[in-house]
Amino acid sequence: MTTLNKGRLFWLGVLALFTAAASLAIRGAIASGLKAEWIDPIAPLQAGELVAAALGAAFLSFAITLFVASALLDQIGMKRCLAGAGLCFILGPLMIVTAGHLATGMTIYWVVWAGMLLSGIGWGLTEAAINPLTAQLYPDDTTHRLNVLHAWFPGGIIVGGLAGFFLSAALPWQGIMALVMIPAVATVVIALTTTFPPPLREQSGVSFGEMVGEVFRRPSFFIWFAAMFLTAASELAPGQWIDVALSNRVGMRGILLLVYVNALMFIFRHFAGRLANRITNPGLLWVSSLLAAIGLFMLSQAQSPVAAILAATVWGLGVCVMWPTMLASVAERYPRGGSWAMGLVGSAGALASFFVLPQLGAMFDQAKIEFAGGPEAFAALTGAAKLAVEDAAASLSFQRLAILPLILLAVFGFIWLRERGKSRAVLAGEAA
Template identity: 90%
Template sequence: MATTLNKARLFWLSVLALFTAASSLAIRGAIASGLKTEWIDPIAPLQAGELLAAALGAAFLSFAITLFVASAFLDQIGMKRCLLGAGLCFILGPLLIVTAGHLATGMTVYTLVWLGMLLSGIGWGLTEAAINPLTAQLYPEDTTHRLNVLHAWFPGGIIIGGLAGFLLSATLPWQGIMALVMIPAVATVAIAATTTFPPPLRSETGVGFGEMVSEVFRRPSFFIWFGAMFLTAASELAPGQWIDVALSNRVGMRGILLLVYVNALMFVFRHFAGRLANKISNPGLLWVSSLLAAIGLFMLSQAQSPVTAILAATVWGLGVCVMWPTMLASVAERYPRGGSWAMGLVGSAGALASFFVLPRLGAMFDQAKIEFAGGPEAFAALTGAAKLAVEDAAASVSFQRLAILPIVLLAVFGFIWLRERGKSRAALAGEAA
C-alpha cells in the first residue's frame, strides 16, 4: 500500500470531507433563524418552529440511514464514489436551500428546503461511511490516534462554520453564508476525483459482506458498544445543540460562544487522545470521559455566570471530546472482521441519538417550565423577568437529567475496562507460566 498510495493525501482528503460536513452542520444552525423569518414564517406562521425543527432533523435522519446503508455496501460502492457523492450532496443541498424561495411558492418552498437539508445529511453519511474505514485501513497500527486526529477537524469545522455564521451575519444575507459550504465541497470533489484509493477491504482481508454481518451478530458484546455509542453521542451532541437555547439568558453570554469554545478544546485535545488511550486503554479513556461529562453537565445545570459557565463547559468539553472517535476505534480494533459495516452501525447509533434525544430534551424543558409556573395557564400568563426565571429553572432541570446518560456509561465502560484488564493479566500470567 505504501508504494502505490499517497497516505497523506488520502488522510487530508478525509479531513477536508469531514470539515465540509461539520461546517455545513454549524452553518445550517447559524442561518436557521434567517431562513425561518424570510421563507417559513410567511407560509406557515403558526407552525414555523415545528417545520424548521423537522427540516433540521431531516439531516440527522438521512445521515443515520445513509451511514448504515453505505457502510454495508462500501466495497461495492467504493470509497472514491462515496466521497465524490458526498461533495456533490454538499453542493446540491445548500443550492436547493438558498434558491428555494426563488424556485417555488407556498409550501413547495418548504419542501425544497427540507430536501436540501436531507441531501446535506446524505453527504454527511457518505463522508463518515468512507473516511472512518479508510483511516483504519491506512493506519491499522495507529487507528485510535489517527481517528482522533481526523475527528479533531469535526469541531474544527464547527468552529469555522459557527464563527462564519456569527460574524458574517451583519454583512451577508443568510443565503450567502449557506453558500459558503459549497467552497470546500467543490475542493472535495476535485481532489477525490484525482486521487488513487486503496483496494476494497474485502480484497485485502478476504472478508465478505456475509462474514461482516456474522462478525456482528455472533458476538453479542458488539451491541453493548452499539448502545454505548447512542449514549456517548447523546452526551455530546444533544447538549451542544441545546446549550444556546438553554443557557444564554441565565449565564449572561451567548451559548453559541460556549459551543465554539468547547469545540476549540475538542480540536486541540483530540490530537493527543490517542496517546493517552495507549496508556490507559480505550475503555479506560472512555470511563474517564464519562466521569468528566457527567460532572460537566451537572455543573452546566448550576451555572449562573459567564465564569461558572466557562468552567462547566470546560469540564464537559474535555469529557465528551474523545468519545466519538475513540468509540469508532474501539469497534474497529475489537471487531476487525466487521469491517466498514460494524463502524457504520455504531456511527448510525450516534446519529440517531441526536434525532431521538433532542426532541425528548425539548419535551423535558417544556414540561419542567409548566410545572415551575404552576400549570399551562399560569405559564401563558407569565411575561418578562418572571417568564425568564421559570425557563432558566427548566433549563437547569434538563441539563441535570442529561447527566444521567454518562453516569450509565460509567458502569458500562467500568465493566469493560475491568474485564479486559483481567484478561490481560491472565494472559501475562499464562505466558509467565
C-alpha cells in the first residue's frame, strides 16, 4: 500500500465520478430539446413518459452493472472497470447524438434509449470501483472520504448543467451532449497508466462466499437496501425531471435549480463526516429525509423563481448527503460484505430512479390529459392553455414524490433510536 499514489487514485475516482455526473446533468439538460425535436412529432401523447423512460434506462443499466461488477470486482479489476467506464461515456453519448442520422420514426427513440443504457453502464462501472477503492484507501476515515469523493458528483452536475444552459444558444443539444466525451477520454488514459492496490478480498482475507454470505447472514442489511431505494428516488429522480417539469411553471430553467442544488451539495458534503460524528449516520439521514419531504412539497407549490429557489434550497439540503452516507453506513456495518454490499445498495439506488422516473412521466401524462378533459381536448390545446395544464400536472407529480422521504422518517427514526438505546446500554454496563 505504501508504494501506491493514494492521491492519484483518489482523484482518478473523482474524475470518473465527475464524468458520470456531467453526463447525467447534460442528459437532463438536453431532455427538453430531444423531446421537442424527436419525440413530440412521433408520440405527442406519450412524449413525457417516453423521455422519462429513456432517461431512466441509464439507471437500469447502472443498477445491473453495479450489481454484477461489484460482485466480480476482484476478477475484473478496478483498472479495467474505470477504463471501461470511460469508453462507455464515449460510445453512449455518441449513439445519442447520432440517433437522428442513424434511424427514422420510433427507431430513433430506441437508439437514444440504447445510448442512455450504455451511459448507465459507464456509471455503474465507475461506482463499482471507486466506492470500495476509497474505503480500501481510507479505512479509518470512510464516511468523510466518501462524502468528499461524492461531493464531485454534484460538481459534475454543476458543470454539466451550466454547459447545458449557457451553450444552448451556441450549440445544438447534440453538441452539448458530445462534451461528455472530453473527461471520458482523460478517464481512460489515466486509468490505464495508474497502479491500483491488490484486490480487496486478497487484502482482507475474506473469501467470495463469505462476502456474499455476509449480506444474507444479516437480514438487517435489507432494511438499508430498501432505504437506499427511497433515498435515491428522493434525490436522483427529481433531479432528472426538474427541467422538463418545472421550467415553465416557475419562470426559470429548471436546470438552473438543479445547478444551484448541486452547489449546495458540493459544499455540504465536505462537512457531512463531522455532522455524522455528532448525531450518527442514522440521525443525519433522518434530518435529511425531513428536509427532503418538505422541499419536494414546496417545489410542487412553487410558482415563481424566488419560491423555486427557496424550495430547492430545502430539498437540496435534505438530499445532499444521502447517497454517500448510505454507502458509508453499509461499509461500516457490514465490513465483510466488501464491494458486494456497497454495490448492492448502490444498485437499489439506481433501480429506484429506473422505476420512479417512468412513473413520474406517466403521472404527468395522465394528469395533463385529465386536467385538459381528455386526449382530444389536450391535443387541441396550444400556447398558454397547454402550458397551464402541463404546469398543474407537474405540480401533482412532485406532490406524490414527497411521500417517499416521509416513509424514510420512520425507517431512520427506528434505526437511530435503536442504536442510541444500544449505546446507552453499553455505557451503563461499563459504568457498572
